[in-house]
Amino acid sequence: MLPDWQWSYDGWIVLVTSLVAVICAIPGSFLLVRRQAMLGDAISHAVLPGIAIGFLISGDRGGGWMLSGAIIAGLTTTVLTQFLRGIAGVERGAALGVVFSTLFALGLLLIVQVADSVELDPACVLYGQVELVPLDLIDIGGIQVPRVLPALIGVLLATGLVVGLVWKELVVSSFDPATAQGQGVPTAIMNQILMVLVATACVVAFESVGSILVIALLVTPAAIARLFTDRLLRVVVISAAIGIGFSMLGHFAAVAGPTLIFDRQQAVSTAGMTAVVATIALGIVACLPVIGIRGRRQRSHHYRT
């Protein structure tokens, strides 16, 4: 049934995608309750000029330049969006759309300037090449591991640490910014911390799995978790678990799907398949009568208060 499955190859892919899923689940849950879910989509497009400039400066894919460039571009997106909303009174979605489409266009323009470098392909930023992860190995303590693995573990630990340190402040400023401000919580700083986390997730994910998977893993697992519970801690934990599940299922479907359905030997894109699995799962959960009824009851409650 699984002719091509090899743990030394597919195991790494599932592990890397799972790590990205957990890295995304933490800030993603906050984005969801703040109704900023499209921010993941926006930032994952808007990092392109940062990546391009970082690449122009350093001349290679690895290293801190591209990471810093992308984080700066991500923060620029949120700062510009807030400026347009606050000072110029542009509607939130429109402000986001104006900023990220402009930045993405700028990124395309910059990348064309370094066009001969095949390595930096805008399509690759969007689709991701998780299939190449197990081919790019480095030696750590005698064990061959994917080059992106240490970075992913580092970002995961850093994300967990930051969110753990300011958990209460993040929660209150996400659910009720007015109250948070009244209690002296620096909501603007909390906002920026969250944006840094989202931008970091987008960048490490671009390095390993591609933007499409970040958008999916930021929002969809958290949305499913949110249909079951209101407690934010549970949303984070459940969505991390769901995200890991999607990573396994997605890669399995990508490898085995073509064989089972078309009797075709070549696997399809893992990143794309994982996003598809996630959206289908949400569609099924949304149609479950229990969740639907629960959702409706809670929504009417929400409007009453």
Added chain:
Amino acid sequence: MSGPILATGPETEGLLRILLLQDFNTRIVVAGAMLLGAVGGLVGTFLMFRRRALIGDVLGHAMLPGVAGAFLLLQVLGFERNLPGLLTGGAVAATLAGLMVLGLRKITRLGDDAVMAIVLSGFFGFGVVLLSIVQTTGGGGQAGLEDFVFGKTASMVTADVVVIAIGGLGVAIVGSILFKDLGLLCFDESFSASIGRPSGLLDLVLLTMAVLTALIGLQAVGLVLVVAVMVIPPAAARFITDDLRKTVLWSSGIGATGCWIGVTLSAVAPGLPAGAMIVLSMAGLFVVTLVLGGRRGLVPGWLLARRVRRRVGRDHLLRSMLEHRELTGESEVAVETILGFRVWSAGEVSASLRAGRRVGEVVEVEPGRWRLSERGELEAIALVRNHRLWEYYLLRHADIAASHVDRAADRIEHVLDPVLVRSLEVEVGAAIGARAPESPHPLGDVASVEEPEPGG
């Protein structure tokens, strides 16, 4: 070619050829792109006011599986790759995605933003899966499909522009027929529903218009950036006007102009990606309206604030000087004394004095000592009369304590409407013009009056 008069070299000649639309192909591409911009501006305005500006992004990305699926299907059935087939696939996929957004919004308690992100990632992911199949089946089709992702305006041919024109015209006609209904849906959904307008159906119409726009934008700017055509023009138009009709017109105009500039730039420098150039041109126009826009632009807003600030400062100065004369009988007053009249800074006082001298309302008797001119006195009497009429009004009708009335009057008198002034004058029996009525509260050091509690 009719001989260009200004041509000095091959480069200028080429630029002129493009600007004057001398090539048939240039004409085709410019016409198509401008139509796209105008239609995007129209549809985008409604989407923005419906607070679904980013649905264009969802529809754009959702076209990928449709286009790639149609490509594979055509290949399996043994047809040549043809544009109408691919576009039909894109339209079907985008419509499904739009329906899924509306549906998930209805049956779950997730917000618009979450639903859009979920649908976008799922559809685009499926598109990536299909692309990976196209890649492995070979046939060189993948390169052609990439054009749809990032756009390739220059490859437009007459047939494409005809498609764009028909689609655009359809969207424009539907938009103008349903203009009132869509406007009502955007601004007051519950009222629209209460007078029997079918919100769900109108949302579907709006969705269909957005799908058509995304479809005709697919070739020019590509599916990733098609959102810009629907988002940037209306956001820019908002700086210029508040009126829905004018917003639509401005938005369409900005969209068409941005597309024209972008296409021209990419024609002048063929290395530049046309889709990105269109988006960046629109962004440039957006920045212009952000800075200069008459309604919410930064510069007009700043100028207005400065004008109001100056007027208020001058009013305060004249009134304070007149009241000082009433109180002490001295017509000359030192700058330091003026400073003590109100809570204001030395800078504000000297700026107001300088401005007053420029228009001849105050006279500097000797350095640091000032008095009202004849003209200034007349102005001051009028101002004080207005102020005191307000104070009477507030005391009698708004039940404000005498110790707070001066400040309350201060805050609103600058918006006083002349008709209201006349009726107040009649009410307190004040003679017009001759002199100001008596102050309803003791005059004195205003700074010592307590600041009223906010909202109290």
